[in-house]
Amino acid sequence: MMILQSEVDITVRFSETDAMGVVWHGNYLKFFEDAREKFGLDYGMEYLDVYAKGFFTPIVKSEINHKTTVNYGENVKVQATLERHDAAKIVFRYTVWNTTTNKIAATGMTMQVFMNAETRELELAKPEFYEAWENNQNWINE
Amino acid sequence: MMILQSEVDITVRFSETDAMGVVWHGNYLKFFEDAREKFGLDYGMEYLDVYAKGFFTPIVKSEINHKTTVNYGENVKVQATLERHDAAKIVFRYTVWNTTTNKIAATGMTMQVFMNAETRELELAKPEFYEAWENNQNWINE
Amino acid sequence: MMILQSEVDITVRFSETDAMGVVWHGNYLKFFEDAREKFGLDYGMEYLDVYAKGFFTPIVKSEINHKTTVNYGENVKVQATLERHDAAKIVFRYTVWNTTTNKIAATGMTMQVFMNAETRELELAKPEFYEAWENNQNWINE
Amino acid sequence: MMILQSEVDITVRFSETDAMGVVWHGNYLKFFEDAREKFGLDYGMEYLDVYAKGFFTPIVKSEINHKTTVNYGENVKVQATLERHDAAKIVFRYTVWNTTTNKIAATGMTMQVFMNAETRELELAKPEFYEAWENNQNWINE
Secondary structure (H helix, E strand, O other): OEEEEEEEEEOOOHHHEOOOOEEOHHHHHHHHHHHHHHHHHHHOOOHHHHHHOOEEOOEEEEEEEEOOOOEOOOOEEEEEEEEOOOOOEEEEEEEEEEOOOOEEEEEEEEEEEOEEOOOOOEOOOOOHHHHHHHHOOOOEEO | OEEEEEEEEEOOOHHHEOOOOEEOHHHHHHHHHHHHHHHHHHHOOOHHHHHHOOEEOOEEEEEEEEOOOOEOOOOEEEEEEEEOOOOOEEEEEEEEEEOOOOEEEEEEEEEEEOEEOOOOOEOOOOOHHHHHHHHOOOOEEO | OEEEEEEEEEOOOHHHEOOOOEEOHHHHHHHHHHHHHHHHHHHOOOHHHHHHOOEEOOEEEEEEEEOOOOEOOOOEEEEEEEEOOOOOEEEEEEEEEEOOOOEEEEEEEEEEEOEEOOOOOEOOOOOHHHHHHHHOOOOEEO | OEEEEEEEEEOOOHHHEOOOOEEOHHHHHHHHHHHHHHHHHHHOOOHHHHHHOOEEOOEEEEEEEEOOOOEOOOOEEEEEEEEOOOOOEEEEEEEEEEOOOOEEEEEEEEEEEOEEOOOOOEOOOOOHHHHHHHHOOOOEEO
8 A cells, every 4th residue: 555644743722622531432523623724735735725725625424442541731742654555545544653652543544536516526547636635745665 | 673583403512511510601603603593594584695695694792691601411492582763784683491490591683784795895785685584584572 | 223313403504614615524522512402301311420430431533424515504403313222331323414515415423431420431331320321221223 | 010921823723713714703702811821821820720628710801903804825923911919919911923914803801810629719818839939039110
């Protein structure tokens, strides 16, 4: 599997905790989003670049596996791993570390597709600009 | 002051609580939003009606005064009071009751203005459709 | 598979939409939470009942599969299906309908475990009160 | 008025935008929270320090005044200004800049009080540890 990787440090907000005293499970999807943003910044493929080319890339599937909790006052680091696929989809895997405890807090994945921003129809093939970008990256053989 | 009033019951979400075990203070603005939605439904002036006429009504000012807390498992009722003003602004006052304790949890206000949805410019006068709606309501003299 | 089912209607908040004009994908986990709450109410097994017995039931796994979007002004209905398992885990499946378009917006699942609220340690066997509750339900053979 | 100031840069999340394409107004209270956190870090008075001394400092009042919008892809800087008061309250003023447009997006304020973490009762006088901290700061005469 050919991959690209990026990491982001996130300061956990008090408002992201719940009455159990830990980060509410659904907020990990915000952490995944932060990691995709940072990835886009690192590799020159931001949401607004994609939009400027006439596409949205909505999430069609997401998964989170929680391993340990993150308490208020603890922070996280998220590693995003983009997998290279032939199909017209964008698949990221994530690892969320609790950087205070040095434990893995969660792992997860998201799958995105390409949608024509105007017609809101699914694109069955990768857009040209995206393939060009893919061909330009230094993929790692995992 | 001429007013119109509406009420909505809200089931508090676990994800809306914080590590202090109570509803996070910022979430009251979501309760205010729920109350405006219910008001719009009750009086025939929903966001999408406003948008269909070519306007947004962004919030330009909001205030919350917290009196008591709302714990997880407790629910709230919000009363929204629309004030009639000559100026081109929409002013709501809110009272949030904790319906479990029968105490007032918070009071607040929001002010909205009219913005042309296309140009995103501020409207200095009330849109005609809105004035027509105002003239059609049974305002209460508070 | 033996199951129990419950349904809840949810009014989508404006604040739950994103700049694509649709409900942000992560907010479906809040809809799942609403559905679990309603299930708990319908079947007499609420979070606070579980907590009163000395347990938390944290989410350890969640999945969402998005089929169609939910726009602002559209509402949703969520059906939660509890699966009966021998192991000490709580598995719900969800179907989210866009009630305006009558299309399925998403499906998903969550898995919860039992954790001792005091020690925060995982329970390897179902707590007695939970087994008693299970034995008392009218499960449907799916 | 004697004051202390701190600044924080915030990357706006896609999930923080709404269907109008801009940051949802209520999310500014999260930006204020980020600014208080950064202030606490800068001046050695974090939430967990306060909690370790036996106190919560719940928000009892908040205000936001919106000046211009923040679109997705734009980021913000928040300046928090702590005012020194004789009374047992913590008053912050905030200025949120859209760092992309160099315009002020919003101003605001929050007021917090001291609450005994155990009894959840209001403290009428400033806790000793907090007065000691105040006396130790290099306040600016505004």
